[in-house]
Amino acid sequence: MSFETNVFDLVSVRASQALKNLLENKHLYQKVEITTIDIVEAEAKKEAHPMLATKHRYWGTNELPKKKFALVKPQATGAEIALVRSMQTPYLILHHVSLYCRNKGCVIEERRSRHW
Numbered sequence: 001m002s003f004e005t006n007v008f009d010l011v012s013v014r015a016s017q018a019l020k021n022l023l024e025n026k027h028l029y030q031k032v033e034i035t036t037i038d039i040v041e042a043e044a045k046k047e048a049h050p051m052l053a054t055k056h057r058y059w060g061t062n063e064l065p066k067k068k069f070a071l072v073k074p075q076a077t078g079a080e081i082a083l084v085r086s087m088q089t090p091y092l093i094l095h096h097v098s099l100y101c102r103n104k105g106c107v108i109e110e111r112r113s114r115h116w
Contacts, residue, residue: 010039012090
């Protein structure tokens with residue numbers, strides 16, 4: 001696998017977990033931030049040639065933040081995920097998100113759905 005594909009896979013997992021955390025545990029006016037520096041550094045260290053590692057670090061700090069996420073259904077088949085991975089973009093997969101309000105004054109009840 002290429003450097004970018006590995007980074008996209010790791011960033012996608014982290015972003016999906018952060019978004020699920022936002023939806024389940026925070027109010028939507030709040031935000032979550034994900035950092036990709038540690039992922040890029042770990043993958044760049046695997047490179048044997050120092051020039052490639054430098055190139056990958058540059059890509060991780062300048063090009064990666066510009067990438068848009070693709071949304072993938074949790075029921076996606078391996079072929080659909082392979083297609084998204086071939087597009088060289090990070091992706092979001094949300095598995096069984098539970099939405100509810102933790103405030104005592106809210107009347108919103110917990111909603112769970114496996115369907116989009």
